[in-house]
Structures are given as C-alpha cells and as structure tokens.
Amino acid sequence: MKDVDTYDLSWDDWDELQSPRPEENGFDAVVEAAISRRGFMSGVLAFGSGAAVMGTSTLLSTTSAKAQAASRFGFTPLPIATDGTVHVPEGYSWKPVAKWGQPLFSDAPEFDHAVGGSFESSERVFGENTDGMEAFQIGSRQVIAVNHEYVNTKINLPQNEGGVPASAEDVRKLQNLQGVTVMEVAEGADGWEIVLDSPLNRRITHNTPMRIAGPAAGHDLLKTDADPDGLEALGTMNNCGAGKTPWGTYLTCEENFNGYFGSTDEDFKRPDDYLRYGIGLEGRYAYEKFDPRYDVSKNVNEPRRFGYIVEIDPSDASSTPVKHTALGRFKHENAAAVIAPDGRVVVYMGDDERGEFMYKYVSTGVYTPGGETSTLLDEGQLYVARFNDDQTGEWVALTPEATDMSEAEIAIYTRMAASKVGATTMDRPEWVAVNPVAVEGYSALTNNRNRGVKPNAGGDDTAVNGPNPREMNHYGQIVRWFPENDDHANPAFRWDLYVMAGNPTVHDDAYGGSDNVNEGNLFNSPDGMMFDSTGLLWIQTDGNDANTGDFEGMGNNQMLAGDPATGQIERFLTGPKGSEVTGLTWSADRRTMFVGIQHPGAPFPDGEGKLPRSTVIAVKRDDNALVG
Ligand code: FEO
Numbered sequence: 270m271k272d273v274d275t276y277d278l279s280w281d282d283w284d285e286l287q288s289p290r291p292e293e294n295g296f297d298a299v300v301e302a303a304i305s306r307r308g309f310m311s312g313v314l315a316f317g318s319g320a321a322v323m324g325t326s327t328l329l330s331t332t333s334a335k336a337q338a339a340s341r342f343g344f345t346p347l348p349i350a351t352d353g354t355v356h357v358p359e360g361y362s363w364k365p366v367a368k369w370g371q372p373l374f375s376d377a378p379e380f381d382h383a384v385g386g387s388f389e390s391s392e393r394v395f396g397e398n399t400d401g402m403e404a405f406q407i408g409s410r411q412v413i414a415v416n417h418e419y420v421n422t423k424i425n426l427p428q429n430e431g432g433v434p435a436s437a438e439d440v441r442k443l444q445n446l447q448g449v450t451v452m453e454v455a456e457g458a459d460g461w462e463i464v465l466d467s468p469l470n471r472r473i474t475h476n477t478p479m480r481i482a483g484p485a486a487g488h489d490l491l492k493t494d495a496d497p498d499g500l501e502a503l504g505t506m507n508n509c510g511a512g513k514t515p516w517g518t519y520l521t522c523e524e525n526f527n528g529y530f531g532s533t534d535e536d537f538k539r540p541d542d543y544l545r546y547g548i549g550l551e552g553r554y555a556y557e558k559f560d561p562r563y564d565v566s567k568n569v570n571e572p573r574r575f576g577y578i579v580e581i582d583p584s585d586a587s588s589t590p591v592k593h594t595a596l597g598r599f600k601h602e603n604a605a606a607v608i609a610p611d612g613r614v615v616v617y618m619g620d621d622e623r624g625e626f627m628y629k630y631v632s633t634g635v636y637t638p639g640g641e642t643s644t645l646l647d648e649g650q651l652y653v654a655r656f657n658d659d660q661t662g663e664w665v666a667l668t669p670e671a672t673d674m675s676e677a678e679i680a681i682y683t684r685m686a687a688s689k690v691g692a693t694t695m696d697r698p699e700w701v702a703v704n705p706v707a708v709e710g711y712s713a714l715t716n717n718r719n720r721g722v723k724p725n726a727g728g729d730d731t732a733v734n735g736p737n738p739r740e741m742n743h744y745g746q747i748v749r750w751f752p753e754n755d756d757h758a759n760p761a762f763r764w765d766l767y768v769m770a771g772n773p774t775v776h777d778d779a780y781g782g783s784d785n786v787n788e789g790n791l792f793n794s795p796d797g798m799m800f801d802s803t804g805l806l807w808i809q810t811d812g813n814d815a816n817t818g819d820f821e822g823m824g825n826n827q828m829l830a831g832d833p834a835t836g837q838i839e840r841f842l843t844g845p846k847g848s849e850v851t852g853l854t855w856s857a858d859r860r861t862m863f864v865g866i867q868h869p870g871a872p873f874p875d876g877e878g879k880l881p882r883s884t885v886i887a888v889k890r891d892d893n894a895l896v897g
C-alpha cells in the first residue's frame with residue numbers, strides 16, 4: 270500500500286499517484302513560473318490575440334443577460350449550502366427514488382447498514398455511485414438506465430479494516446455493485462418508486478458478457494486466452510456519463526478503466542500504450558490479487574477491451590450489450606448523439622483526463638425512424654477536435670492515412686492517433702450536451718491543474734490555448750461550438766466560451782471568471798450537463814466544496830441552470846456535503862426531474878448512524894407543473 274489512504278482519493282488524484290507523468294522533474298520551478306504574473310498574462314494574451322482577429326471577445330457577451338430578468342427560470346435561485354442534505358428552490362420538493370443497495374427484485378433483502386448490503390444480494394440491488402442516466406418510455410412502462418461508476422470500499426466493505434478488499438468474495442461484491450442498473454419506475458401516491466421484479470429490471474456488472482463490435486472486433490490486441498476470437502468481453506466498468514440513441518437504446522461510457530488492473534508480477538514491463546492510458550502495476554481495488562482476469566502479467570490484452578462506449582437495449586433484459594469500438598477508446602465521459610440534416614448520426618464525446626481531447630463520430634449510414642440501425646455505431650468516421658485561437662476550429666478525421674495506423678489500431682489506441690494529428694489538449698472534457706433548439710454543442714471542461722505546467726501523458730504540449738486560457742485552471746469552463754452550415758456532421762465550426770467559472774470575490778483577473786459569474790451563482794468544476802426539452806442548460810458540479818479560500822462562497826456541489834441565449838446562470842439545487850451532483854433525466858411527462866447524488870459525505874439520505882448512500886432523487890414542483 271502507498272503511504273496515503275488511496276481509498277479516499279478522487280479518480281483524478283489516484284491517477285496522478287499511480288502514474289506520475291515523466292515531466293515531474295523540476296515541478297516546483299514550473300509551478301512558480303505558472304503562477305507568476307508574467308506566466309498568467311501569457312495565457313490571457315494567447316486567447317486575447319485570437320479574439321482580436323474575430324473583432325469580438327472569446328467569451329460570450331452577457332450585457333444583454335444583465336438587462337433581462339430571470340425570465341426563463343421558473344424558480345427562485347437558491348443560496349449555497351454547506352450541510353448534509355439536498356436543497357431545492359421554494360415551491361419544489363425532492364424525494365429518494367433509488368439508493369445504493371435498494372432491492373430491484375423481491376428476493377433481495379432490505380439494505381443492511383451493518384455490512385454495506387449483503388454479498389449474496391449484491392447483483393440484485395441498485396448499485397453504488399450513481400452517475401449518468403437516461404429515461405425511456407417502453408410501452409406503458411417508464412424505465413431508467415443508470416450508471417454505477419465506482420465503489421467506496423470503506424462503506425461497501427465496512428467490516429474490512431480500511432475497506433481493503435481481502436478475498437475473492439469481497440472483489441466480486443465490488444464488481445457486482447458497479448456497472449449499470451436498468452429499472453422500471455412508477456409514480457404512485459408516495460411518489461416515484463422502483464417497480465420490484467419488473468421484467469425490465471436488470472443489473473449489468475463487471476462480469477456481464479458483451480459483444481465487441483466495430484473495427485477492433487477480433488483484432489489480435491483484443492484476444493485473450495478466455496476469448497481467443499477477441500469478440501466477447503466480460504463486463505463494463507467505471508461507467509461515468511451516458512447517452513441515448515435516436516432508436517431508444519442506452520449508451521454507457523467506460524471512463525477510468527485503467528484503475529482496475531494491476532500486476533502480481535512486480536517486474537512486469539508496461540507497454541507504451543499502458544503508459545498513455547495510465548494502466549499501472551497496482552489496481553485500485555486489489556482485483557488483480559483475487560481475479561486473474563485483471564492481472565496484466567497474465568492477461569496483457571484485458572485492459573484493451575475496456576475504455577469503450579457500450580450500447581444497452583433497455584427494452585430487453587436478456588439482450589447482449591455491445592461495445593462499439595468505432596467510437597474510440599479513451600476515458601469516455603458521456604455520449605451526446607444528434608442527427609445531422611442528412612440523417613447521419615453524430616456522437617460527441619470527451620476524454621476526461623488532463624490534456625486529453627474531444628471527439629466526434631459521424632456514421633456512414635443514415636438513421637431512418639424504424640429502419641435498420643445495427644451498423645450506425647460501427648461504420649463511420651471518428652474525428653478529434655482542433656480549436657484555433659481565432660475562434661474557428663475543425664474536426665480532424667482519424668484515418669489510416671493521417672495517423673499511419675490501421676482502423677483497428679485507431680479504435681484501440683485512439684489517444685495516440687489523436688496526438689498524431691495535432692489535436693487540441695483540453696482541460697479535462699467532461700459531459701458534452703447538444704442544444705435541442707439551436708445547432709450548438711457544449712463541453713464542460715472541468716479543471717486542469719496541469720494546464721501550462723506539464724504535457725499530457727503522450728507528451729503533447731499543454732500551454733494555454735483558446736478554449737483553455739488559464740494556467741493551473743482550478744475552476745473550469747464551458748466551451749461551446751457552432752457547426753458550420755448548422756450541420757453537426759460538418760468538420761468546421763466556430764467556438765466561444767459560454768462561461769469561465771471563477772471567484773470574483775477573490776480574484777480580479779481571469780480567475781474571477783467571466784461576467785456571467787457573480788456572487789449569487791458561484792460554482793467550480795462543471796461536470797454533468799444536460800439540456801432540457803426547452804433548451805435550458807443544466808450544469809452539475811464535481812468540485813472543491815471546502816467553501817474557503819479560492820472556493821469561498823461556492824458551498825457544496827450543486828446544479829445550476831443556464832440560458833444559452835443570455836448567458837444567465839442560476840443555482841437550482843445543492844447537494845449534501847462531500848457529494849457530487851451527477852446524472853439527470855426527466856419523466857415522460859416532464860413533471861419530474863431525476864437527479865443523481867453521488868458519494869455523499871454525510872449520512873444521506875437515511876440520517877445519523879446510517880451509511881451514506883448514493884441516491885437518485887426525484888425533484889418536482891409542488892404544483893406539478895413542468896420542470897423541463
Ligand atoms: Fe466520471 Fe469524468 O467523471
């Protein structure tokens with residue numbers, strides 16, 4: 270074990286510990302330079318000069334926003350909170366729908382706080398760390414598919430000292446608590462509840478068989494002793510954000526898959542792609558000690574079978590999920606799918622790691638309602654984003670000609686392919702959202718303490734650039750792009766920054782944020798992001814909730830709503846201390862919004878003496894009016 274308690278680290282911090290970047294020598298000196306006035310100014314100038322070319326500011330102009338009242342927001346903005354529960358505006362209320370460990374089937378017992386839920390039932394209950402989700406109307410049933418990103422072993426294995434997994438059974442329990450839940454929900458007199466034993470209820474775990482599809486299917490790099498054809502993987506992991514296809518299936522996105530693998534042979538020499546993807550010699554949950562599949566000294570290709578987007582049919586609990594390698598392999602955050610004017614399917618995606626990239630996939634075939642859809646996510650072109658400082662940009666095709674790699678290699682070693690074409694290093698792209706009422710996309714660039722400090726794991730320069738204009742960026746920003754000719758399939762776009770988070774009460778420079786940030790809506794680290802059907806942008810945060818120093822006045826993590834037209838942003842919901850607010854979807858009648866509360870630090874929602882439980886809550890207006 271390392272000399273810090275790794276079970277309390279964020280994935281971002283854990284990655285840094287596990288796989289420090291080679292350029293750490295002289296780190297202090299570099300930091301010193303970065304925080305000096307001169308270092309900072311070079312950042313501002315980088316985007317200032319680009320803005321001059323356009324004759325406008327890189328930032329959204331919000332003068333009109335200030336002149337307008339809170340016209341688009343049907344709520345009174347909420348103050349910050351620092352306590353252990355959820356708050357919503359006056360006239361709204363919330364209630365838990367699904368808590369970690371809650372039975373999906375009547376053969377599972379009620380949650381036992383003493384043991385963090387039983388091992389025997391761990392595959393039959395709502396999983397841990399709720400994250401991205403989507404709702405589906407299937408016949409007369411309402412179904413939510415929801416991700417379970419990772420585990421918190423101290424509460425999942427409370428009887429183990431330090432929460433350290435100590436047996437194959439412990440590891441299996443953790444594997445069962447992650448993945449995806451598909452659950453039918455219904456609204457009754459007491460609000461929304463899980464429909465126990467619904468034929469659509471399903472758990473997908475780290476051991477569920479999946480079909481591998483697309484250009485990498487059957488490639489030598491995906492073959493293992495257990496799967497010599499390289500066509501069937503077991504499990505999906507670190508399921509972070511989500512997406513929905515036009516044909517009504519769920520997309521779940523494999524993010525920090527690297528952290529589950531380790532080596533029982535300490536002399537195992539990691540291949541180059543392991544270094545780029547942060548695959549280390551010691552896994553986060555000791556899987557490799559008790560489940561040989563995760564031991565890279567025995568299965569060098571196993572990690573190469575993760576890091577994809579997986580499609581799940583929520584209408585058939587016996588369907589086999591499909592890993593779509595054409596969408597690339599990286600730390601997938603979410604998937605925002607949209608139809609181009611000519612019917613092709615466009616999927617926007619971010620790679621959430623400091624200095625990694627943003628991607629877009631465009632199908633070869635076109636979508637027609639009720640038509641054949643089986644190849645739309647397997648046959649198409651993957652692109653990576655290049656942002657120019659003059660507020661133009663292009664999606665660069667990752668082709669064999671451009672990368673000197675085969676289509677299969679591009680699908681498996683996507684980060685390396687993107688580095689070869691000079692993609693723009695980003696400040697950790699989290700969720701992408703596409704406006705349903707205007708042709709524009711948004712990406713939450715959550716933060717990046719390495720901006721301007723050191724290269725990414727592939728050695729790509731991370732000096733400040735247009736959409737990432739602040740060194741050691743600890744607040745984050747949201748970039749927005751406008752596809753040329755109002756066509757999401759078009760490779761050309763213009764861009765601006767919708768918001769730069771910051772703290773104007775502490776800083777009077779760019780770290781004070783853009784002018785649509787004010788004392789009433791302070792936040793940091795935008796992460797989850799969804800548009801509602803009216804075109805209001807909902808922003809969820811996963812940031813520093815210490816509420817002191819640079820983060821004073823921001824309080825707990827939260828959900829805000831933003832008006833794309835005016836830039837106005839107002840706070841709608843605050844989460845319990847220690848939690849992240851992540852995951853959002855709506856009931857079919859749009860009178861309920863379902864919101865995810867991940868890893869609360871307080872004993873939420875069951876109260877004192879109980880374990881904290883990640884929970885999906887339902888938020889409604891007391892007058893039952895529409896909420897999106
Ligand atoms: Fe799982 Fe990048 O958040």
Ligand code: CA
Binds near residue numbers: 509700811
């Ligand atoms: Ca996230």
Ligand code: CA
Binds near residue numbers: 699715796811
């Ligand atoms: Ca995050």
Ligand code: CA
Binds near residue numbers: 418811849851
């Ligand atoms: Ca998280």
